Amino acid sequence: MTDNTKNAVLDVRNYSLDYKTANGTFHALKDISLEIARGEILGLVGESGSGKTSLAWSIMRYLPGNARETSGKILLSGEDLAQKSSSEIENMRGKRISMVFQDPSTSLNPTLSLGSQLSEVLVRHRGLTRKQAWSEGEAMLARVGLKTPAAMMHRMPHEASGGEKQRVVIATAFACNPECIIFDEPTTALDVITSRQILDLFVELQAETGVASLYISHDLALVSRTAGRVAVIRRGELVEQGSVGEIFTTPRQDYTRELIAAVPDPRRRLVAGQVPTDAQPLVRVEDVSVHYGRKPFLAALTGRKHERVTGNRAVSLSVNQGEILGIVGESGSGKSTLAKAMTGLNPFEGKIWFDGRPITGLKDMNTVYRKDVQIIFQHPDASLNPRQRIGEILSRPLKLYGDAANLDQQIGDMLEQVRLPRTHASRYPHQLSGGEKQRVAIARAFASRPKLVICDEITSALDVSVQASIVQLLLELQKAGNTAYLFITHDLNLIRQIAHRIAVMYRGDLIEIAPADQIDSPQRADYTRRLLDAVPPPVGSAA
Amino acid sequence: MSPNYILKRLMMIVYTLFVVSLIVFAITQVLPADAAVMMLGENATDEALNALRQSMGLDAPIWAQYGHWLGSLLQGDFGTSLRTGQPVGPIMFEALGRSLLLAVLSIGLMLVLAIPLGIIAAIRRGKVADMVVSLVSYAGVSLPEFVTATLAVLFFADLMKWLPPTGYVPLTENFVDGIRYLVLPVCVISIILIAHVSRMVRSELVDVLHTDYIRAARMKGLSGGTVLRRHALRNALLPTITIVALDVGYLLGGVIVVEEIFAIPGIGRQLIVAIQARDLPAIQAGVLIMAATYSIVNFVADILYAWLDKRIQYD
Secondary structure, three states: OHHHHHHEEEEEEEEEEEEEEOOEEEEEEEEEEEEEEOOOEEEEEOOOOOOHHHHHHHHOOOOOOOEEEEEEEEEEOOEEHHHOOHHHHHHHEOOOEEEEOOOHHHHOOOOOOHHHHHHHHHHHHHOOOHHHHHHHHHHHHHHOOOOOHHHHHHOOHHHOOHHHHHHHHHHHHHOOOOOEEEEEOOOOOOOHHHHHHHHHHHHHHHHHHOOEEEEEEOOHHHHHHHOOEEEEEEOOEEEEEEEHHHHHHOOOOHHHHHHHHHOOOOOOOOOOOOOOOOOOOOEEEEEEEEEEOOOOHHHHHHOOOOOOEEEEEEEEEEEOOOOEEEEEOOOOOOHHHHHHHHOOOOOOEEEEEEOOEEEOOHHHOOHHHHHHEEEEOOOHHHHOOOOOOHHHHHHHHHHHHOOOOOHHHHHHHHHHHOOOOHHHHHOOHHHOOHHHHHHHHHHHHHOOOOOEEEEEOOOOOOOHHHHHHHHHHHHHHHHHHOOEEEEEEOOHHHHHHHOOEEEEEEOOEEEEEEEHHHOOOOOOOHHHHHHHHHOOOOOOOOO | OOHHHHHHHHHHHHHHHHHHHHHHHHHHHHOOOOHHHHHHOOOOOHHHHHHHHHHHOOOOOHHHHHHHHHHHHHOOOOOEOOOOOOEHHHHHHHHHHHHHHHHHHHHHHHHHHHHHHHHHHHHOOOOHHHHHHHHHHHHHHHOOHHHHHHHHHHHHHHHOOOOOOOOOOOOOOOHHHHHHHHHHHHHHHHHHHHHHHHHHHHHHHHHHHOOHHHHHHHHOOOOHHHHHHHHHHHHHHHHHHHHHHHHHHHHHHHHHHHHHHHOOOOHHHHHHHHHHOOOHHHHHHHHHHHHHHHHHHHHHHHHHHHHHOOOOOOO
16 A cells, blocks of 8 residues: 555645644544555544544535644645645535535525535536536436436425435535545434445445445444445544454454444344244234324314324234343334333323233323333433432332332442442433443433333444343343343344344334344345345454 | 415414404503593583493493494494594504504614624624623623613713704605614614624534534535525524514513603504503503514514524424
């Protein structure tokens, strides 16, 4: 790689960046060196806070006022970007170097049509008139695989799906044939199948145009499928850099090894086989349907028919004592709706049998049911009261369901059970990291010694390595108390590691339930197979 | 925006006005005023009073009186003033016209000043310009209109003699004089609104400037000014529409004080006169017209908002 230094499109040399904050200087990037040649994809992998996004903004010359570049250079085709004036930088952005963002629903202006947001970059950099830019834009939307480009140009962002919007963003990034494109987690906000399609599109366009690509992601497995080389960044430092094969098969650094080990791999099962099917399952969900929305005012007045939105359509499944049942599906498939119905957060039709007792609605969910069925949510920030100390948060379920004697002792034990120091009881949620907060939420759910815990995407907001430790904790707790889990996730590789059985949902319907080790059998439903095809297991490894 | 939505909002206005009419009628019923006594004077004989009550329908049950009043209203008849014996409707609408002139000019002046001030404060956030705008707008919002009005009259009319202190000249009669009489009241009203709206514009714009789509637009190579014009302002100014429409509610109330101080024969002043004279039909008409104005302004604001932001899909 060192030979083509002269050909490198993007060349970052010994670059360091500090942020001046009220608490002193924060070293965001330390002595970073990397190069990307024409036609090459470099994957930059790191956890949140590792500095990968800071590097992207440094390259784009879009740094906040408190940033100080302490050493090094960033060269684009040999030109030092730090020497350029702000108007030169503006001429460069979008034309010679462009960017694709994480979430197309926030990176597109909600009040401008997709077409005007795409064509403005053509007007800006290629000197086209609005009319020319518009027709050129249509051609570009066709190139990124949108079926009805002319109509799509006129649509507003809220009238397009996430995948369609990301295609428009990608078309915008490629619009002026830039030398280099930075992709900042471009598929993280998308569904499994959609993100696969976007990834395929990216690979295709990249090969076609030969653009030098910096692909930023926290997902090592994802990067391994697209990038030729990978750079691992941790706390502002490049830990390791090399070809995908090298990094995965012979990682030189411990941190890289940890990261690889944390990547969920379905070939490495973490639970044993199947749970013996008892005569009576712990929970049996029987034809549960959920509908959202109420009749609009005028429809009610005129007696016109109104279709309510269906969240769940006659879903039936059961969970045995001590079993981990995974529920997978895209967003909007009804996974969380089912969880909400089972905890009484949504009204539902149908029946739920719990421990042989029928439950037809909220009124049947008494204290015993509440004690036995607990739920953990995706975002601990939203599910922990920011104004209560951890101790207060954990004392609530104890007072409600347990005995309130020796509260402090019990709270300490609970914290230890989730591998947190006892002293955390006196802290507030904002003083904890994301993973620690989720541990508190887990401790709270387990305080009442429940028989069923519903985990609703509880690891998807966490870094891979934190996710691995949370999953390990959950499995230990499960073994200790023979608790059953309803584990909702969109991460197929993860669920194939830990679930006994997997239920697949699609647009409110339960497609099928299969034992986890047989989910990849060719007899599975079409949709299940498409889902699995979209997320192949990570490259190499698994040994 | 569906026709469904517009229809629904129109029906809400009708419903609101119906409730207002009920409340207004109920209030005038409990007011210690007898229309017959008001018309004939304290010394009238019982026979004369009864005869008048009968001819006016005042002896009918209350609900029948309400029905009669509402029926006439729907035919455009607001009743006859007890004070002057003239029809109330034309008087009130003429007064409303003067008040609306005052209100529209005030809002116009306010928008012309408040939006740029808010934009400057947002762009120069935390800098001197931001502080100055904040300070001035807080001063404006903390002084009640009767204080600013009195100070304004004292300084510009009494001391400097630049402008006439009080009074009103219709623009159709003498345009220049008409404007001279309007300058002080318009300024007084807009000072209070400027504070409100510039703060709003500032905080909305600060939020918008921190969104991903603004960063994305900058990364397309658009200059700061273009991003502001094309991407930021539209989104930041949208909530201002709602705020301005709500401010019309303040205006209808605040205008009463200002009209009184500057002796402008607007609807506020008419209403005060009507209340002092216990002129029931005039009170009823005045309040209803004000409520209708407020409802219609907010209706227009909602339609405008939905038209500018296509995401808003009421049904």
